[in-house]
Structures are given as C-alpha cells and as structure tokens.
Amino acid sequence: MRFLKIYRVFIKQYLKTLMEYRTDFLIGMFSFFIMQASNIIFISLIFSRVPHLNGWTYNEVLFIYGFSQIPRGIDHLFTDNLWLLANSYVRSGQFDKYLLRPINPLFHLISERFQPDAFGEIIIGVSIFAYAYIQLNMNFTILQWFMFVIAILAGVVIYTSIKLVGASVALWTKRSQHFLFIVYQLADFSSYPMSIFSTFIRVILTFIVPFSFVAFIPASYFIGRPYIPLTILACVGIAGFLWTFAYHVVWKRGLIDYESTGS
Amino acid sequence: MRKLKRTYFPFLRATIQEILAYPGEALLYIFGMTIGMFVVYYIWKVIYTSGTANVIEGFTFNEMIVYIILSFGVMQAINNGTVWNIAHDIREGTIIMNMIKPINYHLRLLFQELGFVVFICFIVIFPFSLIALVLKLTNVTNVILFLLSLFMGILVGFLFDFIFGMMAFYIKNIFGIGFGKTALVRLLSGGLIPLVFFPDSVQKIIDVLPFKAMVFTPIMIFLGKYSGQELIYVFLNQVLWIIILIGINYIVWQRAVKHITVQGG
Numbered sequence: 001m002r003f004l005k006i007y008r009v010f011i012k013q014y015l016k017t018l019m020e021y022r023t024d025f026l027i028g029m030f031s032f033f034i035m036q037a038s039n040i041i042f043i044s045l046i047f048s049r050v051p052h053l054n055g056w057t058y059n060e061v062l063f064i065y066g067f068s069q070i071p072r073g074i075d076h077l078f079t080d081n082l083w084l085l086a087n088s089y090v091r092s093g094q095f096d097k098y099l100l101r102p103i104n105p106l107f108h109l110i111s112e113r114f115q116p117d118a119f120g121e122i123i124i125g126v127s128i129f130a131y132a133y134i135q136l137n138m139n140f141t142i143l144q145w146f147m148f149v150i151a152i153l154a155g156v157v158i159y160t161s162i163k164l165v166g167a168s169v170a171l172w173t174k175r176s177q178h179f180l181f182i183v184y185q186l187a188d189f190s191s192y193p194m195s196i197f198s199t200f201i202r203v204i205l206t207f208i209v210p211f212s213f214v215a216f217i218p219a220s221y222f223i224g225r226p227y228i229p230l231t232i233l234a235c236v237g238i239a240g241f242l243w244t245f246a247y248h249v250v251w252k253r254g255l256i257d258y259e260s261t262g263s
Numbered sequence: 264m265r266k267l268k269r270t271y272f273p274f275l276r277a278t279i280q281e282i283l284a285y286p287g288e289a290l291l292y293i294f295g296m297t298i299g300m301f302v303v304y305y306i307w308k309v310i311y312t313s314g315t316a317n318v319i320e321g322f323t324f325n326e327m328i329v330y331i332i333l334s335f336g337v338m339q340a341i342n343n344g345t346v347w348n349i350a351h352d353i354r355e356g357t358i359i360m361n362m363i364k365p366i367n368y369h370l371r372l373l374f375q376e377l378g379f380v381v382f383i384c385f386i387v388i389f390p391f392s393l394i395a396l397v398l399k400l401t402n403v404t405n406v407i408l409f410l411l412s413l414f415m416g417i418l419v420g421f422l423f424d425f426i427f428g429m430m431a432f433y434i435k436n437i438f439g440i441g442f443g444k445t446a447l448v449r450l451l452s453g454g455l456i457p458l459v460f461f462p463d464s465v466q467k468i469i470d471v472l473p474f475k476a477m478v479f480t481p482i483m484i485f486l487g488k489y490s491g492q493e494l495i496y497v498f499l500n501q502v503l504w505i506i507i508l509i510g511i512n513y514i515v516w517q518r519a520v521k522h523i524t525v526q527g528g
Contacts, residue, residue, distance in 0.1 A: 028440070181292070
C-alpha cells in the first residue's frame with residue numbers, strides 16, 4: 001500500500017513535466033510507433049512474395065509480432081530507468097541516493113521514471129494483435145482471456161527480470177549499457193516464429209536468455225499450435241524463477257558488493 | 264586544401280582515438296547491432312530454402328546475403344552520433360564556442376563523424392568487401408565504385424542528420440525522435456529490405472526522396488546491378504542530393520544562428 005502511494009506521487013510529478021513538454025511526449029510516442037510500423041511493413045512486404053514462412057501464415061506471424069510488443073511496451077513504460085542505471089548512474093555517483101532513502105532502492109529507482117514513449121509500442125502491439133485476432137477468426141473464451149492476461153504479465157516480468165540482470169552488472173562494472181543492449185536486442189528474435197532460427201539461437205532463447213517465453217511460445221499456444229506442453233504454466237514458472245534470480249541473487253548481491261565511485 | 268586537412272583532420276583522429284580507448288565497448292555495440300541483422304537473415308534463409316523461386320525480385324540468395332550484411336554496415340556508418348552531437352551542443356550551449364572560433368561547425372562535425380565511418384569501414388565494410396571479392400560475389404571495379412558511392416551516401420546521410428539535429432532548438436525529446444528518424448531512414452533507404460520489394464507506386468515516391476542515395480544505391484553498385492547510363496544516373500542523383508541538402512542546410516543554419524540565445528554557455 002505504501003509503495004502504491006509513493007508511486008502515485010512520483011507519477012504525478014512526472015506527468016507534470018510531461019504536460020510541460022507535450023510535443024515531446026507525442027514525438028517520442030510517434031517515434032516508437034514508426035519503429036514498430038517499419039517492422040510490420042517489412043513483414044507485409046515479405047508476405048507479398050511468399051505465402052507462408054516455414055508454415056506460418058501472414059496473420060499468424062502478425063499475431064506473434066503484435067503479441068510480442070505488448071509485454072515489451074508495458075515493461076518499457078515502467079522500468080526505463082534501468083537503462084540509466086546501466087549507463088550512467090553508477091559512474092556519476094547518482095546511484096548512492098537510492099541507497100540512502102528509507103524505501104526499497106529498486107522500487108525507488110524504477111518509480112522515478114515513467115516512459116510514455118512506450119505507448120507507441122503498446123498501441124501498435126494491441127492493434128496488430130487485434131487485427132490478427134479477427135483475421136484468424138479467433139474466439140477466446142473467458143478462460144483464454146484470463147490465460148492471455150497471465151501470459152502478458154509473465155512476459156512483462158521476464159522482460160523486467162532480464163533487464164534487471166543486465167543493468168545490475170553495472171553495480172560491479174560501473175557501466176553495463178552495451179551488455180544490456182545486446183541482451184535486450186535478443187528479444188527481437190522472439191517476435192518471429194522460432195522454427196526459422198538455428199538450434200543454437202533457439203537454445204539461447206529458451207534456456208539462457210528466455211525471451212521466447214515472452215512472445216513466441218505463448219502466442220503459438222493461442223494460435224493453437226503449442227510449441228511446448230503446459231505453455232502458460234511454463235511461462236509463469238520461468239517468470240517466477242527469473243524474477244527470483246534477478247532480484248534476490250543478482251541485484252541483492254550487487255548491492256552488497258557495490259562500491260560508490262565517490263564522485 | 265592543406266589548410267582544410269590541417270584544421271579538420273584532428274577531429275577525425277580524435278574520434279578514432281576515442282573509440283580505440285575503449286575498443287571493447289565499441290565492439291560490443293556493433294555486436295549488439297548485428298542481432299537485428301541475424302533476425303532478417305534467418306527470415307530470408309527460410310524464404311529462399313523453402314520457397315520455389317531461386318531468384319526473388321532479381322536477388323539470388325547469395326546476393327541477398329551480401330545485401331543484408333552490407334546494408335547493416337552502411338546503416339551503421341550513416342547512423343552515427345551526428346544528431347546527438349548537435350542536440351548536445353545546442354542543449355549545453357557549447358555550440359556558441361564553435362561560432363567564435365574560425366572553424367566551420369558543419370565541417371567539424373562531418374570530420375568527427377568520418378572518424379566513426381573509418382572505424383566501421385575497417386571493422387565491417389573492408390573485410391566484407393575482401394571476402395566478397397575472394398568468393399567472386401563482386402569484382403574490383405564494383406567495389407571501387409561502391410566505395411565512391413558509399414562516401415557520397417554518407418555525405419547525404421550527414422547533411423540530412425544535420426538538418427534533423429537542428430530540431431533540437433525546438434524539441435527536447437531528441438532521443439525519442441532520433442529513434443524514429445533511424446527507423447524511417449532504415450525503411451526508406453533500403454536498410455531493412457531492398458527497395459525493389461516495395462509496390463511500384465511507393466517506389467516512385469521513394470525515388471524522389473534523398474534516402475535511397477544513402478544505402479540502396481551504393482549496395483546495388485556493389486552487386487553490379489547498374490550498368491552504363493544507369494550508373495551515371497545514380498551517381499548524378501547522389502551529387503544532386505548533396506547539392507540540394509547543402510542548400511537547405513545553409514538556409515536552416517542562417518535562420519538558426521539568428522535564433523540562438525545561450526545563457527552563460
């Protein structure tokens with residue numbers, strides 16, 4: 001409860017600055033919108049030449065792509081400050097501030113920033129998802145919608161956990177922006193059917209940086225072509241495991257070993 | 264000419280020295296960028312290996328691989344820090360320090376950027392060109408013409424970025440808009456997919472925009488897709504865009520200079 005109250009105050013402050021720079025907000029959103037749109041144009045152009053991609057139809061690929069952008073956007077909306085931790089907070093000594101306040105440092109760090117640029121991803125994700133949903137004549141039952149929400153939430157947790165691990169490395173190395181960037185880029189693979197990638201990449205995306213659980217694996221389940229059994233349960237399990245690892249093992253350990261740069 | 268070299272060459276060298284000071288970071292960055300390239304590669308691989316056609320829109324699979332790798336390299340060379348650098352100078356007010364020195368701001372930034380271009384050339388473009396030559400995917404003439412065209416494409420990209428960076432006078436979220444610009448340039452320049460894949464009507468629009476001259480033109484030259492008159496035409500097109508963009512830059516800069524107010528600097 002206390003966290004929620006504090007979060008509301010932070011967000012309110014942030015929204016004030018946002019209103020001050022309204023055009024910037026719209027431009028940021030529009031930019032991420034263009035990024036997504038260009039990927040969709042790419043998919044469309046490819047499918048204007050071939051009927052299917054390794055057995056996956058145009059609408060199925062769109063479904064996976066749209067699905068993948070929803071957890072990505074939600075994570076982006078709330079935890080964007082992790083990028084600044086990876087990039088500059090440790091080196092500039094700004095990180096010390098989070099350790100000196102009587103609230104959870106991670107919560108403090110994350111709640112300080114709210115990234116509305118992410119709406120560009122969320123809007124495109126939902127639209128493409130809805131379009132493919134209609135084109136594929138899907139008809140979710142209440143239970144399936146419930147599963148859908150669970151899968152999206154699990155996806156968000158997986159995104160955040162992976163980002164947290166990548167950013168936490170900065171607690172030791174002072175800067176981990178490039179490392180985080182590489183890890184985050186791997187998510188691009190999960191927006192497409194996994195079967196088109198080499199075994200090596202599939203193993204990485206399933207067991208090492210399990211981005212396949214944020215999009216392709218749950219999406220293929222909803223399409224009716226499950227890639228693994230007990231899909232949603234597996235997603236939740238992976239999300240829970242990753243969060244425990246990211247928060248309790250990496251982040252906590254990082255805080256213990258953290259040494260301020262003193263600048 | 265000698266004066267030009269003496270004045271601006273140090274900026275180029277400084278960028279290279281900066282990169283070489285932290286070579287690991289630069290390589291990690293490039294490595295991160297290759298991931299997007301691999302996604303595209305696997306999509307094409309499936310299309311070529313499972314499809315019935317060996318040639319799609321005039322591209323064999325080998326040519327497509329060359330296209331994917333080179334467009335990645337050229338995009339990296341074009342999409343460098345220019346926009347951020349200008350935004351930073353405007354935001355911090357350091358742009359004024361340039362105005363009181365006897366150096367041209369555009370040229371200074373261009374040489375800074377060229378330092379990064381040289382790095383990308385040595386890491387990606389030169390080694391790959393050599394491999395392509397050994398594998399007989401292209402020939403020496405094409406590579407030389409490609410490098411010439413690449414240089415002009417980079418100039419077009421720089422001049423475009425410079426106009427774009429000037430927006431930092433009016434817009435704060437230059438970080439967000441930079442991402443949008445990159446995505447737009449990648450799509451319309453052929454950095455994501457060869458432009459011949461667009462419907463004819465869209466291609467007609469792309470033909471009158473400057474983006475094609477940045478990525479698509481040099482790579483098509485590398486692949487030897489142009490000959491004789493066509494080759495002259497695409498080079499003239501690049502030259503024309505350089506002239507037009509220099510003109511626009513001149514106008515924008517004149518207006519921006521009058522607009523500048525820097526507190527303290």
